[in-house]
Amino acid sequence: MRSGATNFLAATAGKRPDRTPVWYMRQAGRHLPEYRRLRGDGSILEAIARPEVAAEITLQPVRRYGVDAAVLFSDIVVPAHAVGFGIDVRPGVGPVVEEPLRRASDVDRLRPLTADDVAHVSDTVKLVRAELDDDVALLGFAGAPFTVASYLVEGRPSRTYEHTKALMHTDERTWHTLMERLTQSAATFLALQIEAGADAFQLFDSWAGALAQPEYERFVAPHTRSLFAAMERRCPDSPGIHFGVGCDHLLEAFKATGPRVMGLDWRTSITDARTRLGDDTVVQGNLDPALVLAGADVALGAAQAVLDDNAGHPGHIFNLGHGVLPGTDPGVLAAVTDLVHEADVR
């Protein structure tokens, strides 16, 4: 284990950091002019495949904001793309699959991920780690099995998840086989990032909030739990953060899958999360990214409200409650970062 990234890692363990660590989901993204210059209009998967480009994009927000963590510039469909499933990320649309996964035989199109398939990601992590100040954490990430499955099965972003729900309810065996493969793939992908130099990881189950709690418990939780357990065995020094959007009704169920840190969106207050999950719960979040667009006064007021909600608890990583929106003013996000860094820690 590295000896750096002390503030970030202290907070993930509920130990008092020198200052509240802060990073932003999608901090490496379209809202930054330096990102837009570098990326241009090409496919995001092409940019991810070029370690020098991906490393530079990863570092941009660290330089600009002085955040406490870099998050690898990547995408949750990278492993499925790397094994040749036939998935792409279409600008303005999102992940699109040529032939969606709808039946048992389609699962065989998803062969096990190997380190060689994503060697470029490993290279990117090493490049970033070499450039990064020792005290800045580097976060890897992966899509959780359910959210990745929803893209593979729906074939494009969905609001109803009707094909995904139909598969789980009509062919439970195929569903669980699919989830097992995606669990293996995510574990391989995360371990590879950590072995290359990442300090911690975030697991995105972004769309799990579309499920009722009994569905989540039956069709999803066992796999997420097995993924966190595998990570605890393979990478015991690397804490995992679990995050989904609109998952307030699944809060207890998410916690029970075993993450060390609970990522919250703005619908769940930090106070409420600790009331429901225990006062020692380490949380990440949860400023509404839409409020950052409403100008510095609103953003700073709302950021202070997040700090007040946390009430100086040591187990808090400041973040937004979802990704940085493309129209965000970097100056406002810089001011929010400074506010968080200047706040007192209990």
Next chain:
Amino acid sequence: MRSGATNFLAATAGKRPDRTPVWYMRQAGRHLPEYRRLRGDGSILEAIARPEVAAEITLQPVRRYGVDAAVLFSDIVVPAHAVGFGIDVRPGVGPVVEEPLRRASDVDRLRPLTADDVAHVSDTVKLVRAELDDDVALLGFAGAPFTVASYLVEGRPSRTYEHTKALMHTDERTWHTLMERLTQSAATFLALQIEAGADAFQLFDSWAGALAQPEYERFVAPHTRSLFAAMERRCPDSPGIHFGVGCDHLLEAFKATGPRVMGLDWRTSITDARTRLGDDTVVQGNLDPALVLAGADVALGAAQAVLDDNAGHPGHIFNLGHGVLPGTDPGVLAAVTDLVHEADVR
């Protein structure tokens, strides 16, 4: 007050009906071949403006399914359209506004609604009432002030509600003025439907789930509360149902605005709602519409699970947890309706 619609109205009062009443949000819609034949490709607002057409569409699902309530074929943007705000419903997109409402002076474009503006809706209600069996309830509806405001301010369907949130947080006076106008408009619109023959009404705050609870309490709840209070004064015999999507984190706040019936989506179990809100809470819902697409076996199993969740409580109106999806097989929805009607009531 009419003496009919006994099963439906009994359930809304928590009194034992002869059978569990059932209707479906968007039961008059694209999933019905008879609807598609009648509607063709024209604008929905044009169809709503023709009382004979709108009445026929309203009656179609009652004839086909034998449901316990007809819901007026209408749209939540009808009042804003009727006062000439410049809003249309674009097929495949949703409500679109030419010049979105972004500043104080824009609020004046929303003049008060009068009965004359929506005389066609009144005519439709009368036509439906004349055709409908006495024992079938007729439901009017309106968009809640927040959800209507979100369309007027964003200008098109949104996932972030960034302009709406910016307006409420940066110009609270304008926001509240806007909400007051929309409250007046919704009350006028609902009272007109009830005076023309509707038995009850549903208020849709479909997108309120995008708000954190403190935001909802400050910017929305006072207006919704004043709307329900106005309805209790003007139409004391006509119960109101309140519904939003993904509002589990706002459950108590919704209840406190004063509806007699709480509409639930599938993310909130009926058991949990009664634990949190009191055992005498009357609920409506909450079968996931995506599961109706997964075939009769899955749909009937999930419908039975909803009935089991309610455990024979008299205060239950069976419904989906959101609108009927366009790909729904009417045969499956007919089978669900029969299952509900044959279930024992405590």
